[in-house]
Amino acid sequence: MIYLTGDIHSNLGVDRLTRFFENKRITKEDFVIILGDVGVCWDGGKKDTLLKQTLHELPLTTLFIDGNHENFELLNDYPVSYWNGGQVHEIEPDIIHLMRGQVFEIEKKTFFTMGGVASTDKMYRTEGISWRAEELPSEEEYEQGLKALNRNGNKVDYILTHTAPYEVISAMEMEIFEEEDVLRQYLQTISDETEFKHWYFGHFHEDLDIEEIYHCLMDRVISLR
Template sequence: MIYVTGDIHGTIDIYKLVDFFSLESQRKSLSKKDYVIICGDAGVVFDLKEDDQKTCDILSSLPVTVLYIDGNHENFDALEDYDIDTWHGGNVHFIRDDIIHLIRGQVFEIEGKTFFTFGGAHSQDQYFRRIHIDWWPQEIPSEEEMEEGMINLRRYGGKVDYIITHTAPYEVLIALGKDIADEEEEFVHYLENISSEVSFKKWYFGHLHLDEEVDDYICLYDKIIEIE
């Protein structure tokens, strides 16, 4: 089984997972061969101190394996120090055996389904943060990362089952009444191009701290849903 949810921000919003899976494991037989995907801002690698350790310990205690994409509140300098491994067809960072960072622009084959993953977004509170301490410029994807994403999508003939991102395509953000910062305009237009050129069933994203649907685009925050 594969579940998906929105941001957890380290220990701040992590207990929605604890509460959900304590009940879900009573109803279903779950194991580390089942998964939950976090749509960015996991906060697994952030302060490199006690909170990261507590976050990882809580996630490892869940009955499922945790997969996550990066959001905008991640320590990208530290993430880049992890070795890159290949897992289920795409590049990943193993934070722990049961906590896996899904790198941008990859396609993964999990339980017979294909997932295109692309983290990153703009921090609206950037100017209240300190560069390379609690804010990192790598939050906005590079041209190379975006090109790699397109190359991998072409390998699958422009068709995947699900797309997992942190922020959303341009038109979806507009439909949700969101302002688009200059810093992220190129990236959300890139996502918009993907939305118009790639065939997919559902697109899941976080970042906006709400639970809302716009056609096949599903924004998640508190909700945890099972992917059918």
């Protein structure tokens, strides 16, 4: 079984996973995918250790894409390996970062992943401590994503991102910041040119469905059947 949920922001939101999966008949062969702002690599200290232990104690394997509230220096210190068709950082055997611009096959379903977005509050943050330029994808990651989709015939079952395509943001009546324009236009191109069943994203701290295809997740934990 595969489950999806929104941002947990380190230990602030992980309790909902503990509560949701308590007494569920699942194993480490099942998965929960967190749609960014996980914070499992944040300060390299006790906070990270506590979150890793909590995730490790969940009765299933945790997968995640990155958001903007991550420590990319720590995250990128992990060696890149291949898992189910795409590049990953294995934080622990049961805690795996699905890298940007990849296509994975999990339980016979295909997933395209593209984490990242610009922090709208970075003026209140400190670069290298609570904000990092790597929160936005690089040109290499954008290109890698297009090539991965092309190799898959521009068709996947699901698309997983932290933010959403330009037109979805507009439909949500959310402000579009100039720094995010390249990423959201890129996602719009993917939306226009890729065949997919559903698109799931986090970031906006809402639980909302748009046109029955695009799904913003925060507190919801949903299953893919």
